[in-house]
Amino acid sequence: MHAGQLVFDIRDAFLGLRRRPLRFFLSSLGIGIGVAALIAMLSISEGAKRKAVEKLSSLGTDTLRVEDSTDALAASGENFQNLSKGLTTDDLARVKSWLGPRGYLGAYQRRDELHMASAEGRTTGTLLGVSLDWFKAERLELSWGRWFDPLDERSAKSYCIVGSQLARELKLSRGSYLHLGGYAATVIGALESRGRLLTEGTGLSALDFDNSVMMVLASMPVSHSSYDLRRLDGFVLRLVNGKEKNVLQAAEQVHYLLQRTHGKVEDFRLVVPISLMREVRESQRLFSLVMAVIAGLSLVVGGIGVMNVMLANVSEQTREIGLRKTLGASRGRILWFYLWNSMVMTFSGGLWGVLAGVLLAYGVQLYAGWEIAFSAPAFVLAPLSALATGAVFGLHPAYSASTLDPAEALRES
Amino acid sequence: MAQMIITAENISREYAIGGRRVRALEPVDVEVAAGQFWVVTGPSGSGKTTLLNLLSGFDQPTTGRVEFCGTSLASLPDFRVAQLRNDSFGFIHQTPHLMSHKTVLENVALPFLYGSWLGSKEVNRRCSAMLDYVGMQELEHRYPATLSGGEMQRVVFARALVRDPEVIFADEPTGSLDADNSGRILKMLRQQSELGRSVIMVTHDSDAVRYGSYRISLLKSKNAVIGAV
Numbered sequence: 042m043h044a045g046q047l048v049f050d051i052r053d054a055f056l057g058l059r060r061r062p063l064r065f066f067l068s069s070l071g072i073g074i075g076v077a078a079l080i081a082m083l084s085i086s087e088g089a090k091r092k093a094v095e096k097l098s099s100l101g102t103d104t105l106r107v108e109d110s111t112d113a114l115a116a117s118g119e120n121f122q123n124l125s126k127g128l129t130t131d132d133l134a135r136v137k138s139w140l141g142p143r144g145y146l147g148a149y150q151r152r153d154e155l156h157m158a159s160a161e162g163r164t165t166g167t168l169l170g171v172s173l174d175w176f177k178a179e180r181l182e183l184s185w186g187r188w189f190d191p192l193d194e195r196s197a198k199s200y201c202i203v204g205s206q207l208a209r210e211l212k213l214s215r216g217s218y219l220h221l222g223g224y225a226a227t228v229i230g231a232l233e234s235r236g237r238l239l240t241e242g243t244g245l246s247a248l249d250f251d252n253s254v255m256m257v258l259a260s261m262p263v264s265h266s267s268y269d270l271r272r273l274d275g276f277v278l279r280l281v282n283g284k285e286k287n288v289l290q291a292a293e294q295v296h297y298l299l300q301r302t303h304g305k306v307e308d309f310r311l312v313v314p315i316s317l318m319r320e321v322r323e324s325q326r327l328f329s330l331v332m333a334v335i336a337g338l339s340l341v342v343g344g345i346g347v348m349n350v351m352l353a354n355v356s357e358q359t360r361e362i363g364l365r366k367t368l369g370a371s372r373g374r375i376l377w378f379y380l381w382n383s384m385v386m387t388f389s390g391g392l393w394g395v396l397a398g399v400l401l402a403y404g405v406q407l408y409a410g411w412e413i414a415f416s417a418p419a420f421v422l423a424p425l426s427a428l429a430t431g432a433v434f435g436l437h438p439a440y441s442a443s444t445l446d447p448a449e450a451l452r453e454s
Numbered sequence: 455m456a457q458m459i460i461t462a463e464n465i466s467r468e469y470a471i472g473g474r475r476v477r478a479l480e481p482v483d484v485e486v487a488a489g490q491f492w493v494v495t496g497p498s499g500s501g502k503t504t505l506l507n508l509l510s511g512f513d514q515p516t517t518g519r520v521e522f523c524g525t526s527l528a529s530l531p532d533f534r535v536a537q538l539r540n541d542s543f544g545f546i547h548q549t550p551h552l553m554s555h556k557t558v559l560e561n562v563a564l565p566f567l568y569g570s571w572l573g574s575k576e577v578n579r580r581c582s583a584m585l586d587y588v589g590m591q592e593l594e595h596r597y598p599a600t601l602s603g604g605e606m607q608r609v610v611f612a613r614a615l616v617r618d619p620e621v622i623f624a625d626e627p628t629g630s631l632d633a634d635n636s637g638r639i640l641k642m643l644r645q646q647s648e649l650g651r652s653v654i655m656v657t658h659d660s661d662a663v664r665y666g667s668y669r670i671s672l673l674k675s676k677n678a679v680i681g682a683v
Contacts, residue, residue: 043571050567060555364551368613369540369568371533448512451551
């Protein structure tokens, strides 16, 4: 068959369907609804996935995060004999010696909701006492000034590095004094904007880098008990070779190491973002699959409607089929002609279904506030599914048309 | 000796109806040469249309065989028979079968959709020329619903000729026409036979018989009578 004849057949199929616009519209409606559901569901699912991935990516997929959970354990009321003191600098030293040059290990203590003031203003924020490698482990960049150096750590000078928002808000520059709850520190640098650690649902404490002040651990303003000096709120470990396998292995080792030194008491929380990401991806995959099955079912229902309409069309066009055969249309050609008919019907349903799906997804976003995201494969997959539905459910009517006896068919009038 | 276009040897057709075998066509031999105008007559139920369907490959005989230019139609696959109907046969039926949603020109162009593709320009040129021949060129953009019965049959005539067929099968082509239009169609059929095309026409009309050169008179439950008109 020549391409020109194919174009004529498809055009003819479309014009033929247009002869009964209401029937055409109603039968494509079923497919359109199925496709709209598919697009809307996939965009909602994709939105949820992207949000989760964005959240976990902000934690760093090549990192492990350990937080002290002594308080939570005590609050749980479990009857245990905890000889461990939670996370301490001893743990830091132990993990650091195990890690060696394979990554960066940054430890921190934190004080939240701390009043901070400069000559230009006042605000509240988080104060972090950090080890030198913490910046590397968190992949932070300096906007201006300098990093802490080992000398600062040894001398426990009251130097601080500030988050970008804080630097802007309190109009801080190098050498400015910053009052941290009655304790003064000199600003030596400011970080590039990094935003927040999106920790919702991970069990980790939230952290807004831009609204934090960092000092070296040794110079943290603490009550000077020896316990407070050694206590840590957490640490973050970033592997140089952050492949999933390596991260998971490291997580296992760190867990073993900490558990052993904490007398097998889980007074710490180990979070592996890449592992969470895998879980999120898996559950999203499952969700998408369920959604696709539901949307697929509505396509099947639409397809049955299309088959019904096509059977009616074939029955009404018996004489026309006879005429086409008389003029030289082979069985194959008639079969394809009616397949084009049903595919044109379902494809047009698919096209407006895509449009309706997009509007539906935006509607959900507007009224329910859910995050949505459109994925390119969905826009290709949905009309193709509609086309495939047309082909599958149009096959029986098309076959019936192709096997009509032309002489008999022409007698029908 | 003229070239044999269609040869039918001892062809008959039986149908099974309700467990009973009913003979629709008694055995008949036909040899149609190029340029011959055959008229098939006979009472209702004698098998005129059945014979036409067998000769044009729409149906297969219960006994005997039909050959087109020496090739048995029964030996050809469906698409080859379809190709034959497109390239070598033209059909005119009692009811002028036209597609109501297509213009006159588009209806005449239909056979080109199923045969070798010549391009839209050439197809339109040929169709217009054929419509001019049947006196319908001025109405080529009209739809069938706006035409009279005679005009519709002339459009069908143009469509039957547009692929330059070797045989024209006409099944009661004047059955639903007035005397003027009947005469016009019959004259054109005669003209085509004179131009070298074979014409096989089924008719009830005794006036139409005189346009043919050979006649097959089918009889119920008896052998056909074949001879010159």
